[in-house]
Every structure is written in structure tokens, then in C-alpha cells.
Amino acid sequence: MKFFDTHSHYCDDRFDGDRDALLEKLLAESNCGILTCPSNLDDVAFSKELAHKYENVWYAAGIHPHECEKYEISDLDKLFPYLEDEKCVAVGECGLDYYYDFAYRDTQIAFFRAQCDIAKQVKKPIIVHDREAHADTINVLSDLRPEAIIHCYSGSLESAKILVGLGCYISFAGTLTFKNASKLLSVAQWVPEDRILIETDAPYLAPEPMRGRRNDSSLVMHTAQRLADLRGCSLEHIAEVTANNAKKVFGI
Numbered sequence: 133m134k135f136f137d138t139h140s141h142y143c144d145d146r147f148d149g150d151r152d153a154l155l156e157k158l159l160a161e162s163n164c165g166i167l168t169c170p171s172n173l174d175d176v177a178f179s180k181e182l183a184h185k186y187e188n189v190w191y192a193a194g195i196h197p198h199e200c201e202k203y204e205i206s207d208l209d210k211l212f213p214y215l216e217d218e219k220c221v222a223v224g225e226c227g228l229d230y231y232y233d234f235a236y237r238d239t240q241i242a243f244f245r246a247q248c249d250i251a252k253q254v255k256k257p258i259i260v261h262d263r264e265a266h267a268d269t270i271n272v273l274s275d276l277r278p279e280a281i282i283h284c285y286s287g288s289l290e291s292a293k294i295l296v297g298l299g300c301y302i303s304f305a306g307t308l309t310f311k312n313a314s315k316l317l318s319v320a321q322w323v324p325e326d327r328i329l330i331e332t333d334a335p336y337l338a339p340e341p342m343r344g345r346r347n348d349s350s351l352v353m354h355t356a357q358r359l360a361d362l363r364g365c366s367l368e369h370i371a372e373v374t375a376n377n378a379k380k381v382f383g384i
């Protein structure tokens with residue numbers, strides 16, 4: 133059985149020692165597709181290289197909220213050449229992080245809004261990072277209405293209903309397997325089948341029972357298994373549905 137991991141960071145230096153061997157193994161054994169996400173413009177170039185090396189690796193192009201204080205809004209123009217590349221299937225990751233607040237919130241919102249506009253312009257989905265910024269995230273998305281994937285969903289059931297109403301996809305990460313995931317459980321049971329995605333956010337957020345280790349795309353099966361248990365369906369069904377949703381939203 134193979135899974136589509138819709139969010140990972142294979143540019144991360146924690147993969148420097150074994151990146152190629154690992155990706156070859158993952159794609160042969162457990163993954164039918166992997167989307168790798170950059171955090172900044174240097175990562176975008178490296179993500180492109182990876183995606184062109186491996187048939188079933190795709191990438192996104194964008195600037196993460198942690199990084200946006202280092203750039204000017206006009207730097208986002210540098211994303212356009214990547215977004216014309218057939219292996220670049222989404223804008224992101226971008227969004228709002230009010231937990232770390234590494235950039236001023238006004239700057240984060242400006243970069244998020246600008247990247248929503250770019251996503252609409254190039255007709256690609258946007259990958260949204262929302263950490264403790266649920267209200268502002270919903271405000272921006274309902275104002276600008278890009279096709280959006282809410283990565284590592286961490287909001288309430290009420291917010292999920294609003295987001296799905298806006299046409300968003302809800303992506304579950306290893307956090308769904310954590311013991312404190314209680315408020316996510318009702319979301320995982322409710323999300324309509326055609327709106328569910330799964331991801332690792334590798335190398336971060338390894339699911340139980342691997343929590344604390346370096347994450348990689350093979351571990352997305354633990355999140356899929358949790359979803360299958362919560363929804364009362366088979367692991368095969370979750371693998372198939374989420375892979376089909378990923379291919380549909382990324383246009384591949």
C-alpha cells in the first residue's frame with residue numbers, strides 16, 4: 133500500500149546525510165507521491181532540483197511566515213518562474229504563525245495575502261500554515277478565496293466547517309496520533325471524504341509510536357491508520373482516497 137505525503141521538508145539539513153537513499157527507498161516502498169515544501173527562496177531552488185530528480189516528488193514555491201521579515205513583498209515575484217515549472221504544483225508554504233511570532237503580524241498577513249493572490253493568478257492551490265492564528269487565517273481565506281490546503285490542521289470543528297465551506301482541504305499530520313489530540317478527533321471524523329489529505333511535515337512531528345524521532349514520509353501511514361480507525365474504514369481506503377485527493381488538488 134502506498135501513500136501520498138502532501139507536506140514535507142526534504143531540503144532540511146536533517147536529511148543531508150541520507151537524502152537520496154531515503155527518497156529512493158520511500159518511493160519504492162511506501163509512497164506514491166511526496167510534496168516537498170520550501171520555507172524561503174533558497175529552499176525553492178533546492179526543492180526544484182529534488183523534484184526533477186524523482187518522478188514522484190513534486191514541490192511548492194513560497195515564503196513561510198517565519199521567514200518573511202527577511203524579504204520584501206516584491207521578492208515574491210521571484211516565485212513566478214518556479215510556478216511555471218510543471219513539477220511545481222502549489223504556492224507555499226505560507227500563512228500565519230502567532231505562536232512563535234518570528235515576524236511582525238502585519239508582515240505575515242501582507243505576505244500571506246500576496247501569496248493568496250499569486251495562487252489565484254497562477255491557478256494553483258496554496259499551502260497554508262496556521263498556528264494559533266485561526267481567526268485571521270479564516271479572514272484572509274474568506275476574503276481572497278484561493279484554493280487552499282490547511283496543512284497540519286490544528287483548529288476546531290467549527291473552524292473546519294467554515295474552511296471546508298470555503299472549499300479548503302484539511303490535511304492531517306502526526307499530531308492526530310498524539311495523546312492530546314482530543315479536539316482533532318471530531319474534525320477527523322467529520323471532514324468530507326473529498327477534502328481529506330495526509331502529510332508528515334517531515335522531519336518534524338513524527339507520529340506515535342515514533343514521536344520525537346526524525347520523521348519521514350513512510351510514517352504518514354500511522355496518521356492514515358488513525359484516520360481509518362476514527363472513521364471506521366480500512367487503511368487501504370484512506371490511502372486511496374487521500375492519494376486521489378492529492379493528485380486532484382495538485383493537478384497531477
Ligand SMILES: [Zn+2]
Pocket residue numbers: 139140141169225333
Ligand atoms: Zn511545514
